[in-house]
Amino acid sequence: MQKIYEPQNxxxxxxxxxxxxxxxVQAHLTGEHLLGAAGELPIFGLLGISVDNDQAEHARALITxxxxxLPVSGDEPDNFPDVLVC
Structure with missing residues (x-):
């Protein structure tokens, strides 16, 4: 298993x-329980997405x-151009 990505949040x-x-792709989020100790721990690098070694390249390509x-053209409302409302 290897860490392939560090999400921002x-x-x-x-x-x-x-x-x-x-x-x-079976993936695991590591460090999610450490977020409550953010005042005691460094802010960055707590979260990580890990996958099995044989799925790492495929998972990296999917995340990239x-x-x-980009949002599909025409999906954004007229009053908020370039903003995708989900």
Whole structure:
């Protein structure tokens, strides 16, 4: 098992776990229980997404594609251009 990505926050970590699971990649979020001790621990590097060694390259490619995705043109409302409302 190896750490392949450090999400910026718990929300991003959970979203990426769901995306990876939907693509058949079993991933684990590490460090989520350490967030409550943020005053005692360093701010960065607490969270990590880990996958099995044989799925690491595929998972990295999926995360890269996910982070590079842009909203589909026409999905944003007229009063908020360039903002995707979910």
């Amino acid at each position: 718990l929300l991003e970590g959970e979203l990426l776990l769901g995306m990876l699971a939907s693509e058949g 594609a996910y982070n590079a995705a």
